[in-house]
Amino acid sequence: MFDKVLIANRGEIAMRVVRACREMGISTVAVHSTADANAMHVRMADESVCIGPPAAKDSYLNIPALIAACEITGANAIHPGYGFLSENARFAEIVTAHNLTFIGPTAEHIRIMGDKVEAKKTAKRLGIPVVPGSDGAVSDADAPAIAEAIGYPVLIKAASGGGGRGMKVVQGADELMSQLSLARNEAKSAFGDDTVYIEKYLSTPRHIEIQVLCDMHGTALHLGERDCSLQRRHQKVLEEATSPALNAEQREKIGAIVSDAMRKLGYIGVGTVEFLYENGEFYFIEMNTRLQVEHPITEMITGLDLVREQIRVANGTPLGLTQADIEFRGHAIECRVNAENPVTFKPSPGRITNWHTPGGLGVRVDSAAYAGYAIPPYYDSLIGKLIVHGRNRTEALMRLRRSLDEFIVDGVETTIPLFQRLMNEPDFQNGDYHIHWLEEFLARD
Ligand code: ADP
16 A cells, blocks of 8 residues: 555545545555645644745646655545646546556546547447437537437537536527637637537536546446535535435436446546436536545544545455445535635635634535634635535434524634525425526525
């Protein structure tokens, strides 16, 4: 096993990796920008290295500085966390070329899944259900016939897209050419590539994703689903596992399709296959080849430490588990607590003057915040994740309500009041929501 792991990340996820390493007897190296010199992840790790100035491109994305930090400290593996370099195939290659282990899948798999058109083709080939649409790039000349064949409404998507940019809904043939030109212009300026493709537009789907865990010895398991339908501007706000929309039989069916596909692909490590789900059907949208923000809810219902498993698998250790060993117990919910105004969502960086987190049975807070901590303005606004677990959804909801009331953060604004409002919504209580529900709820007042 590795003796020392360098964590190429910051905040709560860097803490999360330190915790797993410590339980495994592995030393840790934190890296930080000058803005994060007093950060909790730096204090928690065994060693730390400053890798540059505040801007992420000069520090957390600075590949030479990260490799040098490994050489200086003698770390033998790098955990990328999520965001930053976690889905950068080139980074994975460079790490490997320096005789270090990248704790994640192969560069090839990162590359395939990072290209939306290639990812969709691969998913289809592996037997994963995909959204009906053009098989790849669409030219202006072919677009009308393709859209007609798919049936309106259709969605134009940028091949190099991300964060929902370059995406246009087209209601009918009369709008097609104008929306196509808008999508191309947006894609060209955002990604330097005006390649687009067309998909059937699903009106009120849920976002349901399947967690996978695979080793180098042919074991590919699914760890059930997470329902991440509560989103604002395509950003997840609250996630739950299991999904209120699926039963055990449906879970087993889609889980087996995904784990079989991952076995065929030869995928290694943790990954998430994301779907839109409407009228009982799953439609692949993308695969994330990394640990996700919302991984704790899967940990709560399966009892598995996903970071520990990631590290073991990267080391070449067999999982030593079969699908029959994976049990789903109870229900878990995660709220992303952001330092933002709960109505306008304007970031609220600044000093946290008071920080009291909820506790008790079935409550977990993953955070790097503390009283006196000054949230730097340079990075994302996630300051903590409140995760609750109950024997069933009703119990998890009651636990979430009382945990939100216990959570005290002074000095900055947070999204906690938004979650408190959500708790009183019958649709949320009943699990009756889709990907547009939260934005409709926010627009109501
Ligand atoms: P990006 O990489 O730009 O985030 P995704 O393919 O992940 O693009 O899609 C982002 C979001 O757009 C999805 O979570 C979903 O809300 C919406 N979306 C994507 N494809 C469709 C579709 N075919 N029909 C309806 N909504 C879609």
